[in-house]
Amino acid sequence: QVVNYAPFTLLPSAVPSALFEQAYAVQQDFNLLVDAISQNKEFLEHTLASTIKVDDFTARLFRIHMQVLEEGLAQSVFLGINRSDYMFDCGADETPALKQIEINTIAASFGGLTSRTAAVHGLVLKVLGKSKEASRLLPNNPSKGLALGIAKAWELYGSQNAVVMFLVEEVQRNIFDQRCVENELWNRNIRVIRKRFRDVFERGSLDDAKRLYIDGQEVAVVYYREGYVPSNYDQQNWEARLLLERSRAVKCPDIATQLAGTKKVQQELSRPGTLERLLPGRPEAVARIRATFAGLYSLDMGKEGDKIAAAAIADPDRFVLKPQREGGGNNLYGEELRQVLEKIRDSPERTSYILMDKIKPQPAMNYLLRAHSPLQVTECISELGIFGVYVRQGKEMVMNKAAGHLLRTKAIEHADGGVAAGVAVLDTPYVV
Ligand code: ADP
Numbered sequence: 001q002v003v004n005y006a007p008f009t010l011l012p013s014a015v016p017s018a019l020f021e022q023a024y025a026v027q028q029d030f031n032l033l034v035d036a037i038s039q040n041k042e043f044l045e046h047t048l049a050s051t052i053k054v055d056d057f058t059a060r061l062f063r064i065h066m067q068v069l070e071e072g073l074a075q076s077v078f079l080g081i082n083r084s085d086y087m088f089d090c091g092a093d094e095t096p097a098l099k100q101i102e103i104n105t106i107a108a109s110f111g112g113l114t115s116r117t118a119a120v121h122g123l124v125l126k127v128l129g130k131s132k133e134a135s136r137l138l139p140n141n142p143s144k145g146l147a148l149g150i151a152k153a154w155e156l157y158g159s160q161n162a163v164v165m166f167l168v169e170e171v172q173r174n175i176f177d178q179r180c181v182e183n184e185l186w187n188r189n190i191r192v193i194r195k196r197f198r199d200v201f202e203r204g205s206l207d208d209a210k211r212l213y214i215d216g217q218e219v220a221v222v223y224y225r226e227g228y229v230p231s232n233y234d235q236q237n238w239e240a241r242l243l244l245e246r247s248r249a250v251k252c253p254d255i256a257t258q259l260a261g262t263k264k265v266q267q268e269l270s271r272p273g274t275l276e277r278l279l280p281g282r283p284e285a286v287a288r289i290r291a292t293f294a295g296l297y298s299l300d301m302g303k304e305g306d307k308i309a310a311a312a313i314a315d316p317d318r319f320v321l322k323p324q325r326e327g328g329g330n331n332l333y334g335e336e337l338r339q340v341l342e343k344i345r346d347s348p349e350r351t352s353y354i355l356m357d358k359i360k361p362q363p364a365m366n367y368l369l370r371a372h373s374p375l376q377v378t379e380c381i382s383e384l385g386i387f388g389v390y391v392r393q394g395k396e397m398v399m400n401k402a403a404g405h406l407l408r409t410k411a412i413e414h415a416d417g418g419v420a421a422g423v424a425v426l427d428t429p430y431v432v
């Protein structure tokens with residue numbers, strides 16, 4: 001086993017204060033929206049109908065969702081931990097605007113490690129003789145915010161002896177990020193266990209009341225840090241996932257909430273009238289959410305899809321082509337976008353993708369510190385994420401919060417990819 005440091009920028013990056021505040025202000029709205037989608041069977045069914053015909057992974061998740069609904073939900077407490085990601089788009093008039101890249105509703109990571117980055121950058125600034133600037137870095141502690149949500153869900157589940165189970169990867173590359181959240185739970189006297197899908201398959205079971213047990217311990221909360229890409233699953237792991245979803249345990253997220261985070265859902269949300277239907281009686285929330293949307297386009301078969309496919313083939317640098325995948329490195333840009341789209345433009349295969357306007361942030365200079373990588377000043381762009389946490393019991397929202405932020409920065413030559421993909425590094429916003 002090898003221990004390595006997480007990559008980070010040498011210096012914090014400037015973030016416009018108005019956009020930073022806007023991102024925080026819209027987070028509770030996004031929490032409500034994701035939660036509303038997860039409870040709206042018709043919306044998910046209708047929205048994902050074309051996608052599940054061609055995308056096997058989304059289809060399998062969807063089948064579990066339907067099966068669990070048919071059996072009747074055993075779960076009555078719901079916990080959402082998401083991260084809404086943005087870039088600062090510099091349009092024609094050069095004033096940056098907050099534009100959402102995506103919202104992650106499963107395994108949104110780096111809340112733990114980023115709880116430490118402000119201290120790192122504060123020290124660097126002091127060493128550079130910039131104590132005044134160091135004191136302006138904002139405190140940020142998502143690990144605590146995430147843990148408070150998990151603790152609330154654990155408490156409402158209502159069994160003193162039950163544990164929180166982190167469902168973790170086969171090969172654990174980001175364990176310390178998870179440990180930060182775990183330690184906050186131990187500090188509150190909540191027991192945490194770490195298991196993989198295969199442990200659940202081999203030793204997990206449900207009792208008559210659909211309580212989940214593993215190794216003799218009752219599980220109150222399942223916190224997924226795995227299960228968001230096809231390679232996480234073989235047949236046994238799918239069976240384990242089904243068992244977890246059928247149980248009474250609070251899943252973070254439940255499968256409906258995972259589906260609410262698909263790129264196809266994101267694209268359908270941008271259609272006129274959709275947000276209003278999902279959040280009735282909340283015009284202000286709808287306006288705040290809509291203000292963050294970039295152009296998003298369906299590639300479903302028909303005139304609308306034909307037209308946008310032709311536009312993207314003619315001018316690929318205006319767009320990003322996105323499949324229903326998470327984790328970075330899956331999107332297509334530029335010449336590659338054009339070639340792929342040309343090949344599939346007349347085939348239903350195109351409906352497994354969406355098109356999105358490409359966001360163009362203003363680059364800034366920084367140093368990216370990464371093991372085994374040369375140190376040089378680099379032209380970079382940043383992506384701001386806000387963590388959202390909410391807990392619902394039956395129909396009642398009992399917690400709805402913004403739980404901190406994450407700034408990730410990468411060299412401009414990488415169109416795609418996050419920290420886990422080895423492209424972006426951890427950063428701290430210097431709000432200006
Ligand atoms: P994933 O689920 O794989 O993380 P994202 O939608 O977050 O997918 O895209 C991955 C990365 O690609 C982002 O972190 C961002 O750097 C880049 N990206 C995604 N969408 C856009 C866009 N519309 N404009 C510019 N860059 C984008």
Ligand code: MG
Pocket residue numbers: 085101102327328418
């Ligand atoms: Mg992403």
